[in-house]
Amino acid sequence: MAQSRRDFLGMVFGGFAAAGGLAALYAMKRTWDPLPSVMAAGFTTVDLSPMKPGEFRTVTWRGKPIFILRKDHTDLKICEDQDVKVGEGDYLVRIGLCTHLGCIPAWEPDKKIFKCACHGGEFDACGVNIFGPPPRPFDIPPFKIEGTKLVIGEEGPEYKKLVGKA
Amino acid sequence: MAQFTKANSIYEWLDQRLALTKLWKVLAAEYWIPKNINFLWAMGVVLMTMFTILVISGIFLLMYYKPDTNLAFDSVNYTIMQEVWFGWLWRHMHAVAASVVFLVIYIHMFTGIYYASYKRGREMIWLSGMLLFVTFSAEAFSGYMLPWGQMSYWAAQVITNLFGGIPFIGDELVIWIRGNFYVSDPTLTRFFMLHVFLLPLVIMMIIGLHFYTLRIPHVNNQDGEEIDFDAEAEKYKAGLKKEAKVIPFWPVFLSKDFFVLGVFMIFYFYLVFYHYNFAMDPINFDPANPMKTPPHIYPEWYFLWSYEVLRGFFFDVGPLSAMDIGLMAFGIANVIFFFMPWLDKSDVVAPAHKRGAFFWWFWALLIDMIILTIWGKLPPTGINAWIGFFASVTFLLLLLVILPMITKKEARRAGGAA
Amino acid sequence: MRELKILAVVVFFTLVTYWGVEPFAHSIMHPHHEPATFTYDDLKPLNKSGDPKRGAEAIMNNGCTGCHGIKAAGIPAPMDPVTASASYGVNPPDLSTAGALYDEKFLANVIKNPVHAMKLEHKFGDAKPFPMPNFYGSDQDLADIVAYLKSIAPKEVTPKDAFVNACGRCHDMKYDNWYVIGPKPKMDTELEKAQFNLKHAQYQANLKKYLGTNPPDLSMYIRSRGHEYIRDFVEDPQKLLHGTAMPRVGLTEESTMKVIEYMEKVGDRKKEKRNSLGPWVLLYFVIFSILAYLWKKKIWSEVL
Numbered sequence: 001m002a003q004s005r006r007d008f009l010g011m012v013f014g015g016f017a018a019a020g021g022l023a024a025l026y027a028m029k030r031t032w033d034p035l036p037s038v039m040a041a042g043f044t045t046v047d048l049s050p051m052k053p054g055e056f057r058t059v060t061w062r063g064k065p066i067f068i069l070r071k072d073h074t075d076l077k078i079c080e081d082q083d084v085k086v087g088e089g090d091y092l093v094r095i096g097l098c099t100h101l102g103c104i105p106a107w108e109p110d111k112k113i114f115k116c117a118c119h120g121g122e123f124d125a126c127g128v129n130i131f132g133p134p135p136r137p138f139d140i141p142p143f144k145i146e147g148t149k150l151v152i153g154e155e156g157p158e159y160k161k162l163v164g165k166a
Numbered sequence: 167m168a169q170f171t172k173a174n175s176i177y178e179w180l181d182q183r184l185a186l187t188k189l190w191k192v193l194a195a196e197y198w199i200p201k202n203i204n205f206l207w208a209m210g211v212v213l214m215t216m217f218t219i220l221v222i223s224g225i226f227l228l229m230y231y232k233p234d235t236n237l238a239f240d241s242v243n244y245t246i247m248q249e250v251w252f253g254w255l256w257r258h259m260h261a262v263a264a265s266v267v268f269l270v271i272y273i274h275m276f277t278g279i280y281y282a283s284y285k286r287g288r289e290m291i292w293l294s295g296m297l298l299f300v301t302f303s304a305e306a307f308s309g310y311m312l313p314w315g316q317m318s319y320w321a322a323q324v325i326t327n328l329f330g331g332i333p334f335i336g337d338e339l340v341i342w343i344r345g346n347f348y349v350s351d352p353t354l355t356r357f358f359m360l361h362v363f364l365l366p367l368v369i370m371m372i373i374g375l376h377f378y379t380l381r382i383p384h385v386n387n388q389d390g391e392e393i394d395f396d397a398e399a400e401k402y403k404a405g406l407k408k409e410a411k412v413i414p415f416w417p418v419f420l421s422k423d424f425f426v427l428g429v430f431m432i433f434y435f436y437l438v439f440y441h442y443n444f445a446m447d448p449i450n451f452d453p454a455n456p457m458k459t460p461p462h463i464y465p466e467w468y469f470l471w472s473y474e475v476l477r478g479f480f481f482d483v484g485p486l487s488a489m490d491i492g493l494m495a496f497g498i499a500n501v502i503f504f505f506m507p508w509l510d511k512s513d514v515v516a517p518a519h520k521r522g523a524f525f526w527w528f529w530a531l532l533i534d535m536i537i538l539t540i541w542g543k544l545p546p547t548g549i550n551a552w553i554g555f556f557a558s559v560t561f562l563l564l565l566l567v568i569l570p571m572i573t574k575k576e577a578r579r580a581g582g583a584a
Numbered sequence: 585m586r587e588l589k590i591l592a593v594v595v596f597f598t599l600v601t602y603w604g605v606e607p608f609a610h611s612i613m614h615p616h617h618e619p620a621t622f623t624y625d626d627l628k629p630l631n632k633s634g635d636p637k638r639g640a641e642a643i644m645n646n647g648c649t650g651c652h653g654i655k656a657a658g659i660p661a662p663m664d665p666v667t668a669s670a671s672y673g674v675n676p677p678d679l680s681t682a683g684a685l686y687d688e689k690f691l692a693n694v695i696k697n698p699v700h701a702m703k704l705e706h707k708f709g710d711a712k713p714f715p716m717p718n719f720y721g722s723d724q725d726l727a728d729i730v731a732y733l734k735s736i737a738p739k740e741v742t743p744k745d746a747f748v749n750a751c752g753r754c755h756d757m758k759y760d761n762w763y764v765i766g767p768k769p770k771m772d773t774e775l776e777k778a779q780f781n782l783k784h785a786q787y788q789a790n791l792k793k794y795l796g797t798n799p800p801d802l803s804m805y806i807r808s809r810g811h812e813y814i815r816d817f818v819e820d821p822q823k824l825l826h827g828t829a830m831p832r833v834g835l836t837e838e839s840t841m842k843v844i845e846y847m848e849k850v851g852d853r854k855k856e857k858r859n860s861l862g863p864w865v866l867l868y869f870v871i872f873s874i875l876a877y878l879w880k881k882k883i884w885s886e887v888l
Contacts, residue, residue: 009875009879009882010417010879010883012879013875013879016871016875017424023868027252027255028222031229031251031252033251035245035249201888204586204587205587205590205591206590206594243759243803243804243807247854254854254858269598273594407887408886408887408888413887417883418884421883421884422880422884424876425873427876428869428873428876428877431872432870435866438865439858439865439866440862444605446807448807448809448810450808451804451805451808452800452804452808453801461613464609467605532597536597539601539604540604540605540608540609543604544609544612
C-alpha cells in the first residue's frame with residue numbers, strides 16, 4: 001500500500017484514467033435526463049373563450065393539475081394584480097397543488113374556497129392560503145396569452161408581470 | 167473481544183475494524199503471480215473489464231427497455247437508439263461487448279489448453295471457468311431475445327425447440343420453458359428476468375468462485391514450471407525483486423494488464439463506433455414476425471461451432487434419426503470441455519510446443535473449431551453439408567479418442583523417463 | 585519479440601474466423617448482383633420532344649385528374665386517402681413533383697402501360713386489372729404530358745417529400761410519425777385516436793387486398809438493409825426479391841439518394857453523433873495505452 005510519492009508516471013496514468021471515468025459519468029448523468037420528447041411535450045394549450053363566469057376547470061400540465069377559475073360577473077373575490085385577464089374575463093390560474101405537501105385541494109363553490117383533504121389547508125379565490133399548514137399561496141404556472149388561448153409552459157409578458165408583482 | 171486502541175486517523179480506525187491493510191495484502195499487494203508470463207495472462211482482467219462494461223451499459227439500457235412484445239422493439243430501436251442521451255452508445259457498447267467477450271473467453275480457454283493450465287491441482291480453475299462459459303452463453307442467448315427483432319424471435323424459436331429432443335418430456339418441456347405454445351410474451355418476460363437478474367447474479371458468484379480457485383494452485387506460467395510461491399515471495403519481499411520468480415498482483419502484474427487493456431479498448435471502441443454490424447445483425451432490425459422466417463438464420467458467431475456439430479449429422483444411421491444423432495453430438499460438444507482435465511491422461515504440465523503430439527492436436531482442434539464456426543454459418547447444402555459432417559466427426563474424435571490416446575503415450579514416456 | 589509472435593497468431597486466427605463468418609458467409613448467402621444503373625434500359629425511350637402547354641391539355645382531356653391531384657396547378661386530390669384506397673387499393677400520388685422525382689423515360693412508359701413499366705405482370709392482368717388504365721394516345725401526347733410534369737415540378741424536392749410521394753403511400757415510417765394516410769396529428773381524446781387508427785386500419789386493409797400483403801414500416805430499414813441494398817432494390821425490386829408485390833417506381837438516381845437520405849435521418853439519426861464522438865474515444869485510449877505502457881516499463885524495470 002505504501003506507494004512511492006515519486007511515482008510520477010503512475011500518478012499521470014491514474015489521473016488520466018480517472019478523467020476517462022469522469023467522462024463516462026457525464027454520459028451516465030445525461031442518460032438520466034428527461035427525454036427530448038418529454039421536454040417538448042411540456043406545453044398545454046387551453047381555449048378560455050367557452051368558459052362562463054363562475055366556471056371552474058382543471059387541465060393537466062406536465063402531469064400536474066392547473067386550476068382555472070373565471071371570476072368576473074360573479075361575487076367571487078377579484079384580485080387586480082394576481083388574476084389573469086383574457087378578453088373581458090378575469091381568471092385565477094394556478095398550479096392546483098397544496099403548497100404544504102402537494103395534495104390536490106378541491107374547489108368548494110358554495111364556500112368559495114379551495115379545501116385540501118390531506119391536512120385541512122384552505123385557499124381563497126385568489127389562491128392565497130387562509131387556513132391550516134400551507135406556507136404560501138398556490139404557485140403560478142408559466143403561461144402565455146395567445147388571443148383567447150392560454151399556453152401553459154411558456155413564459156409570456158403577462159406571466160412575468162404577474163410574478164414580478166406577486 | 168479484540169483490543170481497540172485510540173485510532174489516529176480514519177484509515178487506522180477502519181483498519182482496526184476491517185483489517186484493510188491485511189485485506190489489501192491478501193488480495194493484491196502480496197497476491198503472487200509468476201513473472202514468466204506473456205500478454206495472454208492479461209485476458210482475465212480484460213474479461214473482468216468487459217463484464218463490467220456489460221453490467222454498466224446494461225443498467226442504462228434497463229432504464230428504458232420495455233419487456234413486452236408490443237413495446238420491446240420500439241423501446242430499443244426508437245427510445246434507446248434515437249431519443250435517450252447516449253442511448254445509442256450504451257446499446258452499441260452492450261452489443262459489441264457481448265460479442266467480443268466471447269472472443270476473449272475463447273482466447274482465455276485456448277491459452278489454458280495450450281499451457282496445460284487445467285490439471286495437476288488446477289482442475290477447479292478450469293471447471294469454474296467452464297461454468298462461466300456456460301452461464302455467459304445463457305446470458306448471451308437470453309439477451310439476444312430482448313430487442314424482439316426477427317433474429318431474436320427465430321433464435322428463441324429454434325433454441326427452445328432443441329429441448330423437444332429430450333426423450334419423454336421434450337414436448338412438455340418446450341411449452342414449460344416458453345410459458346406458451348409458441349415463443350411469445352411470457353417467453354420474453356421470463357428471459358428478460360433471466361438476463362437482467364438471475365444469470366448476472368449467478369455469473370458474479372461464479373466469478374468469485376473462479377478467483378477463489380486460483381488461490382491454492384496459483385496461476386500457471388509460460389513453461390509450466392512448478393514454483394515454490396512462499397519461498398519466491400520471501401525473496402521478493404526481501405528486496406530480491408529481480409531474482410524472485412514471482413511478482414505481486416499490484417502494481418506489477420496489473421501495470422502490464424492495464425497496457426494490454428488499453429490496446430484492447432482501442433480495438434473494442436473501433437468496433438463500437440465503426441464496425442458493429444457483426445454484433446448487431448441487420449436482420450434483427452426487422453421486428454419479430456412469427457409468421458415469416460428470414461431466408462437465412464444463424465446463431466451469433468460464438469455459438470456457430472456447436473451449432474454446426476448439431477447440424478453436421480444430416481443423415482440417419484440405422485435406427486437413429488439424423489436429428490437425434492445431431493442432438494446427442496450437440497449435447498456432448500457442450501459438456502466435453504468440462505472433462506478436459508480427465509480426457510488428458512498425462513500429468514505433464516508444459517506448453518504445447520514441448521509436448522510433442524499434443525502440439526499438433528492443439529492446432530488441429532483450433533482449426534477444426536474454426537472450420538465448424540465458418541461452416542456453421544453457411545447454408546448446409548451440397549458440399550457444405552459434408553464439410554460440416556467431417557468437421558463434426560473430427561471434433562468428437564479429437565476430444566474423445568485422440569486426446570486420451572496421445573496423452574496416455576505421453577504419460578508412459580514421462581513415467582519411463584522418471 | 586515472443587509476445588509479438590503470439591499476438592500475430594491470435595490476430596491471424598481471429599481475422600480468419602471473422603472473414604469466414606462475415607464477408608465470406610454473407611457473399612455466399614447473398615449472391616452478388618449488378619449495382620443499379622438507373623438507366624431503365626428495358627423501357628422504350630421517348631424520342632419526341634414535348635410541349636408543356638399541350639401536355640396540360642392532354643392531362644385534362646385524358647382524365648388524369650379524376651384520380652390524381654396536382655397541387656402545383658391548383659388541382660386538389662379528388663378523394664381523401666382512405667376513400668381513394670377503397671376505390672383503387674392505394675391512394676394515387678399527387679403529380680406536382682413527379683417530373684422531378686421520376687425518370688422521364690419511366691414516366692412516359694408508366695403512363696402508357698403501368699403494369700409493364702412497374703414490372704407487375706405477375707400480379708395484374710385480365711383477371712385482376714390494374715387500377716390505372718393503359719394510355720392509348722400518341723407518343724407525342726406522352727412527350728407533351730412528361731414535358732408538362734417536368735415544367736411544373738419544383739427544382740428541389742426535400743428528402744422527406746421524395747419518400748412520401750414515392751414510398752409513403754404504401755409504407756409507414758412511424759419513427760418519423762409518417763403513416764400511409766398522412767402524419768399522425770396531436771390528439772387529445774380517445775375518440776380522435778380511435779378514429780385515426782380506424783382510418784389507418786381501413787387503408788391498410790385496402791392495401792392488402794390490392795397487393796396481397798401489407799408493406800412493412802420502413803423506420804429501421806436503413807439498419808436492416810443498408811444503403812446499397814435499398815438503392816438496388818428501389819431501382820428494380822424484382823431483381824432482388826423475385827415475385828414481390830412492390831412495383832418498380834422509377835425514381836431517378838438523385839431522388840433515390842434523397843429517399844435513402846431520409847431513411848437514414850429517421851433510422852440512424854445518431855450517426856453524426858457516433859461519428860463525431862468516435863475519434864475522441866479512440867484518441868483517449870491511444871493516450872491511455874501509451875501512459876500505461878510507460879508506467880508498466882517503469883514498474884517492470886524493477887523486477888526484470
